[in-house]
Ligand SMILES: Nc1ncnc2c1ncn2[C@@H]1O[C@H](COP(=O)(O)OP(=O)(O)OP(=O)(O)O)[C@@H](O)[C@H]1O
């Protein structure tokens with residue numbers, strides 16, 4: 001569904017690239033976490049998928065199409081196939097919950113009757129039934145994020161990109177949001193979520209792609225926030241297609257898997 | 273649905289930016305009024321040319337009652353004197369410069385006068401006797417006026433020889449200068465209007481960046497995102513152009529029609545109806561101004 005071939009993104013010629021020769025494929029229906037320190041290039045990755053920015057070199061494929069070949073007047077169609085959720089919700093403050101979600105349908109010309117039927121359905125999916133007429137400031141952060149998710153998926157995109165969607169939420173609320181995202185993923189939507197939230201990643205046990213300084217240093221299925229299996233080469237994806245040197249390898253940890261996991265948890269908590 | 277959406281967006285944009293929208297209306301109003309004033313002067317020139325310019329280049333006025341010129345010592349021109357003049361005009365020495373000529377009797381002159389000043393009260397105070405008969409000469413080359421003037425001024429029965437074209441041209445060049453001034457002022461004002469529209473659109477785009485950001489993300493087309501902004505500017509400019517048209521009409525109606533035509537009853541002024549042909553041009557110009565300046569602004573400030 002999303003494929004990066006040798007993608008490099010340079011914002012500033014003097015600085016290191018934000019993404020450096022990334023090779024990555026995310027299949028249809030998959031749920032992938034994008035983790036890594038601040039500035040490692042997670043948001044940049046998502047922006048390239050949306051064609052908000054163009055890759056400096058390499059090719060980004062979305063749904064089989066090289067986004068570089070999509071002419072500017074066709075970009076809206078690309079974006080209709082991708083829902084996006086952000087840390088700061090980005091709701092329209094003067095519109096009700098219903099109107100915020102309906103907005104996404106209005107602007108692409110959906111008819112009033114379709115909107116009337118679809119919006120309540122989606123609000124139910126994200127667990128907001130009965131709150132249609134609230135304004136955003138009358139909702140909790142978690143509820144606002146649910147509205148944002150509803151808006152992102154109301155046009156049934158094949159892909160949902162989430163950039164730290166739980167960044168402003170407490171752990172319990174975050175788990176609720178993850179439940180919603182998981183449900184959307186179960187319905188067949190490919191979900192890519194950039195996050196710093198180790199608890200969530202550890203709880204979900206989904207694919208984890210770890211970036212460091214613009215390079216993929218780990219790509220594991222059913223993984224944890226921090227590396228459990230030390231060698232990157234063992235991951236199912238990270239065969240470097242370019243044939244260049246393997247990215248930096250994290251030194252192996254001592255001890256059994258279980259110990260390692262415990263260690264990682266504490267490390268993660270310390271980090272948080 | 274999309275149309276309703278675009279319309280509601282325009283409505284909210286106009287309301288949110290009301291003071292800027294009003295200033296756009298006023299600036300386009302003033303600038304287009306100057307453009308229209310230049311247009312009105314040109315219409316007025318054409319109006320005056322229409323009657324005289326091509327018909328008459330040189331007029332030989334014959335003596336009438338009360339003429340004091342030396343050639344009129346014998347009183348009003350006699351039929352014999354007129355015949356002599358006609359023969360002279362047909363003689364090869366003069367005819368080589370003349371395309372054709374017409375004799376305008378006192379009655380003809382009165383008739384033309386009435387036609388030309390049909391709007392004007394002076395018509396009632398003039399009688400055929402007061403108007404001189406004349407020969408109206410269409411020159412092959414208007415520059416050769418001197419030859420005609422020298423030949424005829426001293427003839428008996430001729431009161432005066434006038435190059436009407438020269439008189440008119442002096443007037444027209446004054447009016448052209450005035451319309452040039454109007455156009456220059458209009459030019460400056462139009463630059464103001466363009467900059468102001470650009471600023472307004474930019475502010476409008478800025479105040480709605482949340483909406484447009486979301487529209488971009490959910491895949492709204494460029495047209496749906498930009499059209500409300502463009503139409504906002506265009507609507508303001510059209511209102512300004514309409515006000516300018518009304519102003520020009522009022523000037524023609526009240527100032528030219530009621531005031532100037534009383535003060536200068538012997539001048540044919542354009543009618544208010546004629547200024548209305550300027551209105552579509554002004555509105556079109558307003559639309560083009562607003563449309564292009566907002567398009568250019570949006571290209572920079574509202575990336576899609
Ligand atoms: N628009 C931009 N112009 C210049 N540099 C940028 C731009 N956006 C990102 N960068 C740089 O690119 C690098 C990667 O940034 P990015 O936003 O992708 O990181 P991130 O992994 O999302 O970080 P965070 O976890 O803090 O959101 C950073 O070094 C950042 O400074």
Ligand SMILES: [Mg+2]
Pocket residue numbers: 042043044163
């Ligand atoms: Mg980021």
